[in-house]
Amino acid sequence: MxxxxxxxxxxxxxxxxxxxxxxxxxxxxxxxxxxxxxLKVGDKIITKSGFHGKIVELAETSAVIETMSGKLKIERSAISMEMSAASVKKA
The missing domain is CATH 1.20.5 (Single alpha-helices involved in coiled-coils or other helix-helix interfaces)
Structure with missing residues (x-):
């Protein structure tokens, strides 16, 4: 005991x-x-580093987003769930 x-x-x-x-x-x-x-094509997102954009292409682990300065290829894990959800609530 x-x-x-x-x-x-x-x-x-x-x-x-x-x-x-x-x-x-x-x-x-x-x-x-x-x-x-x-995530799907057309979703507006914010990356963890602060880039705002819209998804134009999706691959298994990456995404291509369109920003005001052009297109960027990023990893899906770089998309911020919290900031993207907050952005959608504001709009």
């Missing part, structure tokens, strides 16, 4: 760490994957 009580704080610490850090991070990664796979 005393041995179990020695490990209780560590177990409690792991449970807290899991529910406040690991689980939300996994949920966010899952949401970002779903967002990337739901």
């Amino acid at each position: 005393q041995d179990l009580m020695k490990f209780a704080p560590y177990l409690l610490m792991f449970v807290v760490l899991y529910f406040f850090m690991i689980r939300p991070q996994q949920k966010r990664a899952k949401n970002e994957k779903e967002f990337e796979s739901s």
Whole structure:
């Protein structure tokens, strides 16, 4: 019984760490994957580096976006889910 009580704080610490850090991070990664796979031609997006554009082509892992200065080829993972969603809400 005393041995179990020695490990209780560590177990409690792991449970807290899991529910406040690991689980939300996994949920966010899952949401970002779903967002990337739901992109379609014509969607207006904002990249993580701040470029605004409209998707004109989609490939498996990349996208071509049209900006005011021309077309850019970017990785799908470079598209910001939060900023793109906020941009759509404003418009």
